[in-house]
């Protein structure tokens with residue numbers, strides 16, 4: 001197959017090759033079949049490959065900026081993907097700027113009237129012709145609906161679909177050529193990258209999908225009064241238009257405005273961090289591009305999520321794994337953390353899992369030794385996923401988005417509050433999580449599961465109890481633990497209790513009595529706090545149990 005013949009726009013191909021050549025990537029072009037598309041002067045030069053990643057990364061960023069929207073988008077996608085490009089490139093590509101002038105109002109009007117099939121003046125009572133923001137894909141105007149509601153109208157850049165289609169066509173050919181001429185690049189799967197990029201970009205180019213995402217995010221965050229997703233007008237939205245309530249606010253990191261509005265940045269950092277966790281871990285559908293221009297703060301300190309072009313999905317079992325991973329971090333159990341990460345991988349069939357784990361372990365161990373300001377968990381996850389590419393451990397793009405989102409959220413948390421502690425962020429979230437998401441059955445199931453799995457249960461019992469009792473003593477709505485749930489608790493234990501080890505019986509007894517006391521509204525027993533009584537009971541039982549065990553009593557310490 002003579003691939004070059006298939007390229008629809010050879011002039012654009014030449015332009016792209018020329019820019020890459022000028023930015024120092026001539027080595028690759030000269031070795032490929034595309035050499036003949038270079039001018040004569042360039043064709044016979046001898047050019048070594050770029051020697052330093054950091055240097056090459058800067059040039060790649062320049063090349064992308066010079067080549068316009070498709071490449072800017074590609075760079076933005078790559079900056080999110082340490083599994084696809086070396087980390088140095090990710091970090092450099094985060095600084096991509098799109099220098100595109102706004103397009104004229106006449107075109108805005110034309111697109112609106114074409115898509116909504118009515119004159120602009122029948123929908124809007126006024127429309128500001130000067131955009132409030134303009135980027136490579138779209139620009140945003142403020143307007144007022146006939147109802148008097150002020151709205152933000154996002155309009156797609158004219159001709160952008162065609163530009164992107166042409167560039168994607170060329171990118172597929174270039175990626176193919178890269179894979180066949182430079183087998184080293186195969187680990188980074190150029191064809192796979194372009195395919196995925198094409199998928200995401202086509203989604204992003206359809207504002208109907210963005211409007212749907214806005215709606216879904218709005219629904220899932222409706223009970224969180226600290227955040228807001230402005231209402232979307234689906235009736236005025238199309239593939240190229242999205243209309244949404246206009247929101248007054250400043251960028252999340254505009255410290256001067258926060259100060260003027262007397263907004264406490266530490267509290268804001270916490271609201272922001274927990275709302276990201278809430279989306280990713282509670283609902284499994286999350287805003288995966290949470291940079292400051294996409295998140296506003298109103299004058300009361302409410303967070304406003306904008307721009308729903310990149311959203312991540314996390315199914316329930318993956319959410320559970322991520323939560324287990326977070327818990328394993330607090331337990332400082334690097335092996336366990338590593339096992340969980342490896343279990344998240346989508347494809348390990350061609351991978352070297354042992355080598356991957358061995359090399360990734362020190363990255364995790366490093367987290368324990370440092371405070372979050374020095375070593376971010378998100379960035380460590382990010383590094384680990386990037387290592388995956390080296391050992392052919394392939395992760396799901398959604399997991400990478402989670403890592404990236406945590407990484408960004410931590411960075412933002414620290415920017416707002418230099419003393420921001422990730423641990424507190426997770427703890428605050430855990431309270432919210434336990435209160436809202438874990439149905440009593442699930443709590444029970446998990447507790448039973450945990451107890452069952454713990455070999456040395458009794459030694460851990462006081463710790464578990466402390467957590468359970470602490471939860472009970474928190475002023476939570478009483479209906480959380482109803483009698484019905486107590487019965488279910490017992491049934492759950494009964495189920496998990498097939499082998500009837502003594503440890504489970506003890507745990508069930510203590511738990512049941514704790515719940516009973518709580519239900520009676522008691523926080524004290526014999527004049528002592530309930531938590532202390534529970535601890536003492538657990539300790540006494542533990543000692544009794546140990547003595548029995550030593551004496552070769554009815555339990556030999558093995559699960560039967």
Ligand SMILES: Nc1ncnc2c1ncn2[C@@H]1O[C@H](COP(=O)(O)OP(=O)(O)O)[C@@H](O)[C@H]1O
Nearest residue numbers: 133135140152230244245246247293294306307
């Ligand atoms: N509902 C809105 N209310 C007020 N300003 C908005 C609204 N939506 C977008 N904007 C402004 O337009 C900018 C770009 O919008 P965004 O949806 O992020 O587009 P892009 O996909 O081009 O980044 C935002 O950073 C914000 O300044």
Ligand SMILES: [Mg+2]
Nearest residue numbers: 293294306307
């Ligand atoms: Mg944006």
